[in-house]
Amino acid sequence: MAEQICLFTKDTIIIKPSKKSPALLRMTVLVFAMAFGVYICSICLKQSNFSISSKFLNNEIIERTHCDYSIDRSQIPYVHYPNPKTFSRVECACNPVRLFAIVSMQRSGSGWFETLLNSHINVSSNGEIFSVKERRNNVSSILMTLDRVYNLDWFTSASKNQCSAAIGFKWMLNQGLMEHHKEIVEYFNDRGVSIIFLFRRNLLRRMVSDLANSYDRYAKLLNGRHKSHVHSHEEANTLSTYKPAINLTSLVEDLKLMDKTVLEALEYFSSTRHFIIYYEDLMKNRTKLVDVQEFLRLPRMELTSRQVKIHKGSLSDHIKNWDDVNKTLRGTTYESFLHNDY
Secondary structure, eight states: OOOEEEEOSSSOEEEEOOTTHHHHHHHHHHHHHHHHHHHHHHHHHHHHHHHHHHHHHHHHHHHHHHHTTTSOGGGGGGOBOOOOSSSOOGGGTTSOBEEEEEEEOTTSSHHHHHHHHHTSTTEEEEEEGGGSGGGGSSHHHHHHHHHHHHTTOOOOTTOOOTTOSEEEEEEEIIIIITTTHHHHHHHHHHHTEEEEEEEOSOHHHHHHHHHHHHHHHHHOTBTTBOOSSBSSHHHHHHHTTOOOOOOTTTHHHHHHHHHHHHHHHHHHTTTSOEEEEEHHHHHHOTTHHHHHHHHTTOOOOOOOOOOBOSSOSOGGGTOTTHHHHHHHHTTSTTGGGGSOOO
């Protein structure tokens, strides 16, 4: 309804609003007030959340600053202060922990190398955790397992969790590592995990060791028991009595495939913080272990192992069809494997 205008005098005009205008006006004011109230509340909530977040962040920074007083700033991405769910680190809460993984291939000396590392009072290396297929079924199960290990919630006979200076495990190239390398590289870089690559230069020796180990899984030469690693010369001599026959048809291709796999692994994980060492170098020069300890920023210690080498001496003593293998590799890029390398 249009507004009514009444003229009382020449200079006086009274505008008379319609009867419905006050209700409409009140409704408009109410809607505006509600909208403004919601806006104000949202601002307050954001400020409150920011304040809480800032408080937690400041507390974390203060705590890390308290713990990091002796840490080189360049090493901060690789230093961690785990908060395990299964126990309390108590007085070791400010002991920094470095995360690592030993990346290798079976029968490349990784078992021996790991026992050397575990002889260090501040190192916990937990074996081949991904030898169990369920833990490497997919990326989610792999990452979940990594979280447990690196949060110190993984328990093995090697665990020295409370005051560990470095914690890790062995990861073989055929245990899901290569298939999911992109996600694992991202995880390692995000978490500051360092990689120790341990490979064998003489792939023919690795092949002999692998074939002999596979045979003993069924033959069980040591009183009906299978042992991948031994602690006495008597046991080593017993296992070395078996001489595998090498498949000559696929020998060169098998060596090429092993070579290719190692090169691919080094390429896939080139963006990580890593250290490369070879079994033969460790055998010839134990001071290489000092380099490993420096890489992990560990207090230097003399590292020891009870493991005894099984296949010692010339390869000709350990291959059944040695003459044929010798002829097959002569003139190839793998001829050097025929000679003693330590």
